Amino acid sequence: MAPTVETLTAPTADPSHHEWLVRRQPHPDAPGLADLVDDVEQFRAHDVYRQPRVTSPSRRRDPARFADPDALWSDLLGRSTRRPGFRLVREGTTTDPGRITRRARIGNRDLTDLAAPNEVIDGYRGGATVVLQGLHLTDPALARFANNLALDLDQPVQINAYLSPSSARGLDIHFDYHDVFVVQLEGTKRWRVWAPTERTRDPIGGKHAIPRPTLDELGDPLLDLVLEAGDVLYLPRGHPHVAETTDRASSHLTVGVLAITWHRIVRQAIDAEVDAGRLRSSISLSALGPDGVGSAPALATEAPTVPDLTELPLDLRSLRVRRWIAREIWSRQASTRLRPRCPVEPAVADGPLVIAPGPVITLSRSAARSQLFVGDRTISMPDEAHPFLAALLLAEGPVRRTELPGLDEASSAVVTLRLLDEGVLVAHRPEPVR
Incomplete structure (x- = not known):
C-alpha cells in the first residue's frame, strides 16, 4: 500500500487554495x-x-x-x-x-x-x-x-x-x-x-x-x-x-x-445545515392534507449507492461532515504514530524528512486557523502556515523544509520542529545498500 493524497481541488492548484486535503501514509511492515x-x-x-x-x-x-x-x-x-x-x-x-x-x-x-x-x-x-x-x-x-x-x-x-x-x-x-x-x-x-x-x-x-x-x-x-x-x-x-x-x-x-451508515451521515449533515441557519423555514400549510409536506426523498437500499437527497438542501460533503467522519473512524483506532520520547534536536529540521506512517492526516481551515488532524488529536496552527502544510502533505518522497513554499526561514523552522515533536515528521533514513 503506497502513500496517497486526496484533495477537493486539482493537484496542480495553488496549495494555499486547498480547502480539504487527506494524506494516507500506511505502515510498510503491515498488511492492507x-x-x-x-x-x-x-x-x-x-x-x-x-x-x-x-x-x-x-x-x-x-x-x-x-x-x-x-x-x-x-x-x-x-x-x-x-x-x-x-x-x-x-x-x-x-x-x-x-x-x-x-x-x-x-x-x-x-x-x-x-x-x-x-x-x-x-x-x-x-x-x-x-x-x-x-x-x-x-x-x-x-x-x-x-x-x-x-x-x-x-x-x-x-x-x-x-x-x-x-x-x-x-x-x-x-x-x-x-x-x-x-x-x-x-x-x-x-x-x-x-x-x-x-x-x-x-x-x-x-x-x-x-x-x-x-x-x-x-x-x-x-x-x-x-x-x-x-x-x-x-x-x-x-x-x-x-x-x-x-x-x-x-x-x-x-x-x-464497522462501516459508518448513511443515516448517521445524514444526521450530521442536517445538524450542520441547522447550525448554519438553514432548514429553519416553516413547512407548508395544510401539512395534513392530501399533499402533505411533499414526498420524502427515496433512500437507496442496496449499498453503496448514494441516497437521493436532492430534494433537501443537504451538503453531505461539507467540511463539518468530513471532519466528523475522520474523527468517527480514528477515535476507534490505535495511535500508531507516536511522538518521540525525547525532544528532537533542532538540526534534524534541516535534513531530509518524511511523513511518519500511521492514522490518516487531514488538513483544513477553521476560524482563521489551519487544522491538522492526525488521528488522535488536532494540531492547530496559524493560517499562514497552510500553504507550507499543504505542500508538505502533497510531497511524494523525502523533502526538506527549505523546498516548501509559504513560510520564511524562521517560521518554517518553527513549524517543522513542531511537526517533528508531534511525531508527524521523522528524519529520512535511506535503506542500506546490500
Missing part, C-alpha cells in the same frame, strides 16, 4: 486490503457490502504476515489479560467469567477480571473456543494492520481472534452487525454462509435485538467450504453463518469493518 482480496478494484466496485468472497487457493496468503497464534496464546496466558479482552465459547454458550478469571491486587486496588491461565487451558481442552477481543488496541502489529485497512477503506476496523480445539463449534448460527474478513492462521475450519433473511439484511449496529435465524428458515447455504491456513473469507453484514473445526485445531482472525 491487497492482502485480503484477490482484486482490490473488483472488491471495491462489486463485492463490498454485497456478497461473500473467498480468496482463490492460488493466491493463498502467508498467515505469518497477519499474526502468530503462539504469540497470541503467550500474551493471553502470560500477560494477565483482563476481561473483556477474552472469553470462552462452547456450542453457542459463553463460559461463566467467574470460572476463567482470578483476583489480584495492585497497590490498594482489587482486580477481579484477570485471566486464570490454567482454567482457560482447561476450558480449551474441554472443547471451548478462546475468543480474544479488541486486539487492534492491544497488539502493536495488529494495530498497524487495522490502521492500514482503515486507511484503505475509510471505515473503522477492529480485530478479534478465535482459537479453537479440534472438532469444536463456538458460536451457533448467527449474523454480524458489521462486515468481517476471516483470516485463517492455522489448521482448518468449515464455514457455511447463507443469504441474508429479510430481517437480517440491514441490521442496525448497536441494537443486537434481531432474533437469530434457524436452519429451517435458511435453506441451502451460499457457501460451504473449509478454510485452510492463508485463506481469507469476506462476509458482508447480515449474512448468517456458522463455523466449526474439523479434526484439526484452528486459529483465525476476524477483521471487522
